[in-house]
Amino acid sequence: xxxxxxxxxxxxxxxxxxxxxxxxxxxQVNKGELYxxxxxxxxxxTSTLEIIEGHxxxxxxxxxxxxxxxxxxxxxxxxxxxxxxxxGFSPDLTVRESVQLIxxxxxxTDRVERVLGVVDLxxxxxxxxxxxxxxxxxxxxxxxxxxxxxxxxxxxxxxxxLDIQSRDALWDAVDKLREDxxxxxxxxxxxxxxxxRADRIGLMHMGAFHQQGTVAELTRxxxxxxxxxxxxxxxxxxxxxxxxxDGAFLIKTFGLQKDLxxxxxxxxxxxxxxxxxxxxxxxxxxxxxxIGTA
Amino acid sequence: MLSIAxxxxxxIFRNRLVLLNSFIIxxxxxxxxxxxxxxxxxxxxxxxxxxxxMFTVTAFGLYATTVTTLxxxxxxxxxxxxxxxxxxDVSILSGxxxxxxxxxxxxxxxxxxxxxxxxxxxxxALLLAAAVVSTVVMMLALGLATAGLTNSPEHAQVTTLxxxxxxxxxxxxxxxTGTGELTLLxxxxxxxxxxELVLNAWNGGVPVADSLLLxxxxxxxxxxxxxxxxxxxxxEPRR
Numbered sequence: 417x418x419x420x421x422x423x424x425x426x427x428x429x430x431x432x433x434x435x436x437x438x439x440x441x442x443x444q445v446n447k448g449e450l451y452x453x454x455x456x457x458x459x460x461x462t463s464t465l466e467i468i469e470g471h472x473x474x475x476x477x478x479x480x481x482x483x484x485x486x487x488x489x490x491x492x493x494x495x496x497x498x499x500x501x502x503x504g505f506s507p508d509l510t511v512r513e514s515v516q517l518i519x520x521x522x523x524x525t526d527r528v529e530r531v532l533g534v535v536d537l538x539x540x541x542x543x544x545x546x547x548x549x550x551x552x553x554x555x556x557x558x559x560x561x562x563x564x565x566x567x568x569x570x571x572x573x574x575x576x577x578l579d580i581q582s583r584d585a586l587w588d589a590v591d592k593l594r595e596d597x598x599x600x601x602x603x604x605x606x607x608x609x610x611x612x613r614a615d616r617i618g619l620m621h622m623g624a625f626h627q628q629g630t631v632a633e634l635t636r637x638x639x640x641x642x643x644x645x646x647x648x649x650x651x652x653x654x655x656x657x658x659x660x661x662d663g664a665f666l667i668k669t670f671g672l673q674k675d676l677x678x679x680x681x682x683x684x685x686x687x688x689x690x691x692x693x694x695x696x697x698x699x700x701x702x703x704x705x706x707i708g709t710a
Numbered sequence: 711m712l713s714i715a716x717x718x719x720x721x722i723f724r725n726r727l728v729l730l731n732s733f734i735i736x737x738x739x740x741x742x743x744x745x746x747x748x749x750x751x752x753x754x755x756x757x758x759x760x761x762x763x764m765f766t767v768t769a770f771g772l773y774a775t776t777v778t779t780l781x782x783x784x785x786x787x788x789x790x791x792x793x794x795x796x797x798x799d800v801s802i803l804s805g806x807x808x809x810x811x812x813x814x815x816x817x818x819x820x821x822x823x824x825x826x827x828x829x830x831x832x833x834x835a836l837l838l839a840a841a842v843v844s845t846v847v848m849m850l851a852l853g854l855a856t857a858g859l860t861n862s863p864e865h866a867q868v869t870t871l872x873x874x875x876x877x878x879x880x881x882x883x884x885x886x887t888g889t890g891e892l893t894l895l896x897x898x899x900x901x902x903x904x905x906e907l908v909l910n911a912w913n914g915g916v917p918v919a920d921s922l923l924l925x926x927x928x929x930x931x932x933x934x935x936x937x938x939x940x941x942x943x944x945x946e947p948r949r
Contacts, residue, residue, distance in 0.1 A: 489798065490798070500794065503787065504787030504794075506717070506783070507786065513720065518794075518795060521714070522795050544724075
């Protein structure tokens, strides 16, 4: 992976009248990276994406894609594939006609059969879009975005409405595209997908970055958790713990291995069984939940 | 542009309601006028029938279909989808309206050709062609402007009424009463000068230079409508 910025956002602000949807946002996405733009509802993700995709103009700040303004459609659009959040296909066209049209307009070269095969829609190629299920429309959307293997791909909620097999197939296709050097910008509400796939994450809240970095960088700011139940009459715990509503004990720690060792040693020494013991590192979900309490 | 136009044409022929409302009904109305041409020629002139034919097709076929198509494509985010490609705004819009424009021109041309065959040729075919083309361009521009005010295909049933019914009313008013009185008003209303031009082209008796001046009000409506469209037209639904 090189550090050539494919996307360069500098002090981007977007306002709708008196409402400031995005405030002073700065970030870069490098070639070959999978960058996940996550955030709470109304955080400004879609507005930011639409500016980068060239669908809107910024109130202030600059956005460069491949070193050009994203509004310069002739210069940049053939290098990017966009999977919109909502379908945007004509219901009276067939699956094949839809891919053919967008493929032709993209100015990239590919075979319709290939991209339909990637999303397992070959058998539906003669079906009108109006007859597709929600998940099939998402797959069609993905097919048009990856037509001709563009250098930059925007995936806006790509797996919403997909069954597990389709999700796996979609991520396999994304992995293949990344092997070929494509850069991916992802938004999703499935945090585990971002946690597993993203090289870096921008976590937005109320129009600004709450945090930005790798998953490890984001999660290290919060303690890991150890959760368990204790039988009645158990001796005092060796570590500071809080009691949850269901009676479980919760230990938050930045030294998970050390404290877990202490806890298990104490349980062994006192012949105490730790019921439903759960221990694990901080997850992206925890970082997300912490936004509201920050 | 041509690939967009081709898919648009496919969609028109697949949507029976659009086909019926926009093409079959206007043609049926025009066929009635041609069939009863002697009655209407007695009432006014053959030029009157030609003007009514032209505005029936361009108002209900071309104009209303343009507005409905653009509102529909916006509502389904198809416009946004097309704008996600390198295609320019001009080529997207041109591709979307090209099939309905060509169909409109073919319809008007065919019906007027039938009228000429059964009732006699127009005095000046080139002038008639100029009237038809300028009217088509004006109705397209009005369609783009109206599409900016139209949120959905259902809404188009309301927003297209003032222009489509107004144009038909102006055509009948000008063709039946002539432009001897209220000349300026009749010529400045959308369709007024185009109707007079069709009457002159078919019936004859007016110097060509005088008739050509009647193109100016129509072209002014094109400029006004295009300016309005550039301000009003939206590519995505309101949030």
